Amino acid sequence: MDDSLYFSEQHLAVRDMVSAFARDHVAPVASQHDDASTFPWENVKKMGELGLLGIPWSEDIGGAGFDTISFMIAIEELAKVCASHSITISAHTTLGTSPIVNFGTPAQIAKYVPLLASGQVLGGFGLTEEAAGSDAGGTKTTAVKKDGYYLLNGSKRFITHAGVGEVFVVTAVTDPTKGTKGISSFVLTKESVDIEACRVLGVGHDDSLAPMKGFKAGKKEDKLGWRASDTRELLFDNVEVPAENLLGTEGLGFINFMKTLDAGRIGIAALSLGIAQGALDESLKYASVRKQFGAAIASFQGIQFQLSDIATEIEAGRHLVYHAAWLAQNGKPFGKEAAMAKLFCSEMAMRATIKAIQIHGGYGYTKDYPVERFMRDAKICEIGEGTSEIQRMVIARHLLKGLMA
DSSP states (O other), X not given: OOGGGXXXXXXXXXXXXXXXXIIIIIHHHHHHHHHHTOOOHHHHHHHHHTTTTSTTSOGGGTSOOOOHHHHHHHHXXXXXXXXXXXXXXXXXXIIIIHHHHHHOOHHHHHHHHHHHHTTSSOEEEEOOBTTBSSOGGGOOOEEEEOSSEEEEEEEEEEEETTTTOSEEEEEEESOTTSGXXXXXXXXXXXXXXXHXXXXXXXXXXXXXXXXXXXXXXXXEOOOSSOTTSOEEEEEEEEEEEEGGGEESSTTOHHHHHHHHHHHHHHHHHHHHHHHHHHHHHHHHHHHHHOEETTEEGGGSHHHHHHHHHHHHHHHHHHHHHHHHHHHHHTTOOOHHHHHHHHHHHHHHHHXXXXXXXXXXXXGGGSTTSTHHHXXXXXXXXXXTTSOHHHHHHHHHHHHHHXXXX
């Protein structure tokens, strides 16, 4: 892709900076964190210091003051070496912070966003439940309005940063008679499960955030991929949430979270794109040095065809990602384009990583090379923030809406 099509000099500078950070600090420890399923707090602190946890937010609320395209570049560059690091900035920013930026009151923004944008604390997004995955409108968590507060009960499942995070935006049913229009959203706070490590590092916790009694993280998931990303349940047991922590208007929580997911889909598309590019980079290196029958396997037509297919699909995916990002950045409708980018890039990342393992042969099936990790990390991209099936439904809805119009 011609860099000048979407990228300014500032964008290229962001790419160089994140690429260098990924190479020098992330790549050396990615496999270690994946093997042990440990959260990379040291690198999270560095990412906060570099401004990577608040890229698209203005400086007056603690952000780096860049834009959506810069944010997608950072996600892609990190995913080239470690999807777990990449989803940390993606989920924290789009899911954990953007609902407060977009739907919060000035007081809510002033209280929470500077802490999130600076990376002082991590944020998360509580939508998915045991029986409300693709059917997000099937939310069972309830919020009963009392005198000056809401009483929350229920749970959320598969929540990124559920353990390590301290600020969460979550949905709950406030009026069971209104369907999705009876779902509201709230800002909740708790302590990180790694509180001692946070105090030592000076990141991940802030004493100004009072933990809400009855709000805690559940068991940590033992996952196939994204193993260095913290994924757990969120549990609500008679949590008293102050009325001022209602996020946006009562009854608009579901609608606002769907808008948040539209933007999140571009982030997952960029992450998928980065995984695929990382797999291609590794395959090119390996094919150029691995010899069989007296020649580098890169000289074999069968290998060349696989490399060509991966590269061509990556090029197509890159246009889809940055076109959707450009639309979002310029205030234009982007729901269909985000779904297309997410669908294509997530499925393309699976195809690319499977081909990368094939190119590596038996070595690709071992942990001596990162392509097996890339394949494991790619799979969840077809599921999280809307499965491939949901993306096809979203795209079809846009197509049919245009036809009816």
